[in-house]
Amino acid sequence: MIDENPALVGAGKGAHAAPLPCVSFRLLASFHSGTHAPAVKSAPFEYARAGSLAEACELLARHGDAKLIAGGQSLVPMMAMRLVRPAFLVDINEIAALKFVKPEKDSVRIGACTRQCTLERDEALAAKLPLLRQALAWVGHAQTRNRGTVGGSLAHADPSAELPLAAQVLGAKMVLRSSKGSRTLEAGKFFSGPMATAMRADECLQEIHWPAWNGRTGSAFTEIAIRHGDFAMVAACAQVSVDADGRCTRAAFGLGGVAGTPLAFPKIAARLAGTKLEDAAIDAAAAGAAAETDPGSDLHATREYRRHLARVLAGRALREARERAS
Amino acid sequence: MSEKLHPVTIEVNGVRREAQVPARLSLVDFLRDELRLTGTHVGCEHGICGACSVMLDGEPVRSCLMYTVQADGHKLTTVEGLVQADGSLSVLQDSFCETHGLQCGYCTSGMLIAAQALLNANPDPSEAQIREAIGGNLCRCTGYQQIVEAVRLAAERMK
Numbered sequence: 001m002i003d004e005n006p007a008l009v010g011a012g013k014g015a016h017a018a019p020l021p022c023v024s025f026r027l028l029a030s031f032h033s034g035t036h037a038p039a040v041k042s043a044p045f046e047y048a049r050a051g052s053l054a055e056a057c058e059l060l061a062r063h064g065d066a067k068l069i070a071g072g073q074s075l076v077p078m079m080a081m082r083l084v085r086p087a088f089l090v091d092i093n094e095i096a097a098l099k100f101v102k103p104e105k106d107s108v109r110i111g112a113c114t115r116q117c118t119l120e121r122d123e124a125l126a127a128k129l130p131l132l133r134q135a136l137a138w139v140g141h142a143q144t145r146n147r148g149t150v151g152g153s154l155a156h157a158d159p160s161a162e163l164p165l166a167a168q169v170l171g172a173k174m175v176l177r178s179s180k181g182s183r184t185l186e187a188g189k190f191f192s193g194p195m196a197t198a199m200r201a202d203e204c205l206q207e208i209h210w211p212a213w214n215g216r217t218g219s220a221f222t223e224i225a226i227r228h229g230d231f232a233m234v235a236a237c238a239q240v241s242v243d244a245d246g247r248c249t250r251a252a253f254g255l256g257g258v259a260g261t262p263l264a265f266p267k268i269a270a271r272l273a274g275t276k277l278e279d280a281a282i283d284a285a286a287a288g289a290a291a292e293t294d295p296g297s298d299l300h301a302t303r304e305y306r307r308h309l310a311r312v313l314a315g316r317a318l319r320e321a322r323e324r325a326s
Numbered sequence: 327m328s329e330k331l332h333p334v335t336i337e338v339n340g341v342r343r344e345a346q347v348p349a350r351l352s353l354v355d356f357l358r359d360e361l362r363l364t365g366t367h368v369g370c371e372h373g374i375c376g377a378c379s380v381m382l383d384g385e386p387v388r389s390c391l392m393y394t395v396q397a398d399g400h401k402l403t404t405v406e407g408l409v410q411a412d413g414s415l416s417v418l419q420d421s422f423c424e425t426h427g428l429q430c431g432y433c434t435s436g437m438l439i440a441a442q443a444l445l446n447a448n449p450d451p452s453e454a455q456i457r458e459a460i461g462g463n464l465c466r467c468t469g470y471q472q473i474v475e476a477v478r479l480a481a482e483r484m485k
Binding site: 079 | 329330332348349350352371372373376379382385386387388390391392393395396398440443458459461462463
């Protein structure tokens with residue numbers, strides 16, 4: 001996802017850096033600018049560590065050009081490349097009330113600032129919401145999952161990211177909070193475009209409600225990326241429930257990386273209910289979904305190849321989910 | 327124009343360090359330029375290569391993706407903190423030497439941090455677990471094979 005434009009990468013070094021009363025120097029920066037410029041890459045910003053969600057909301061409301069920072073695993077590179085230059089950063093990493101996993105009867109509530117590594121290691125969560133651990137196995141690397149948060153990934157809304165796809169397929173609900181009150185948006189209304197959500201600038205993602213399916217349920221997540229841990233060219237995930245005869249009672253599946261937002265296919269998935277999830281039924285569903293996608297071409301994959309992957313991976317995810325359900 | 331400075335107190339390798347830093351100073355630049363702990367390397371500076379890995383409260387993280395102000399009140403371990411009390415190489419570091427787990431050495435401090443964090447959590451990792459743990463660290467010399475061997479050797483030696 002990261003645009004490796006050398007002009008942008010180099011932009012922070014020396015040329016734009018003003019002299020600062022700081023004892024940090026980098027030889028190169030000093031040499032170029034002729035001053036004791038600090039080794040910095042991001043543009044200057046004001047910073048406050050919020051002690052509570054209320055304080056974070058208040059800071060967002062007070063500062064027009066403020067941005068929340070959670071794990072920072074996407075935001076900091078974008079700031080380092082100066083693709084994003086927020087005037088004010090509100091740090092929510094130390095707000096303990098935003099870090100929790102609370103299993104309930106038909107759902108799991110997860111605090112927005114819960115680290116991805118915490119979710120990955122939670123056995124009870126994996127039993128109740130296996131798709132989440134399956135998705136997390138594809139998210140970045142150990143070092144990024146140690147900082148990255150579930151809410152940060154959803155709010156960043158990269159169309160090829162794994163957690164937004166899982167949220168879209170399961171119909172997760174996002175609880176948004178601002179100084180004016182709170183509201184809840186379902187994933188379908190939350191994701192509005194590439195790296196864009198329906199969150200207002202003064203809102204903070206507070207928690208996510210993930211529906212959990214009971215009974216004989218199986219799920220799967222799969223993707224193709226150039227290297228493991230990179231953003232997916234195409235990602236697919238699926239979840240199915242079956243009755244004692246192996247007949248599908250409920251199905252959901254979706255694709256990432258093939259449109260501006262992660263896509264779920266509720267109408268096509270509904271047609272799987274009542275079938276025994278035979279290969280033919282799955283193949284028809286996967287082909288139908290792939291036909292609805294509108295991927296772009298780039299250096300890494302053509303539109304045709306992405307559509308091909310969409311069909312193959314959707315089928316693979318549905319088959320794996322079927323095996324795990326029975 | 328002067329930029330606001332924030333006071334920070336960070337425990338680095340067991341030593342309490344205090345400083346005044348601008349909010350935009352990355353943690354890796356603070357470690358290298360301010361504290362002169364140059365064992366942590368700056369590679370890509372946008373979270374891809376893993377050369378800048380340090381442990382934050384025991385967990386490996388990328389220090390180029392954190393601002394110094396965010397580490398205020400936390401504990402860091404850098405590669406300098408991995409050595410034994412008498413200054414000699416740790417078992418893991420020595421194992422890297424034994425198996426030729428490094429050539430140019432640029433990725434090595436990040437590899438050591440990632441591998442040590444793995445061994446701390448899991449003293450007997452499988453090859454797949456080792457590869458997963460160092461999956462976020464790029465090495466352009468070794469082809470990784472000897473690094474995996476080094477971590478396995480260290481695990482055996484520490485049994």
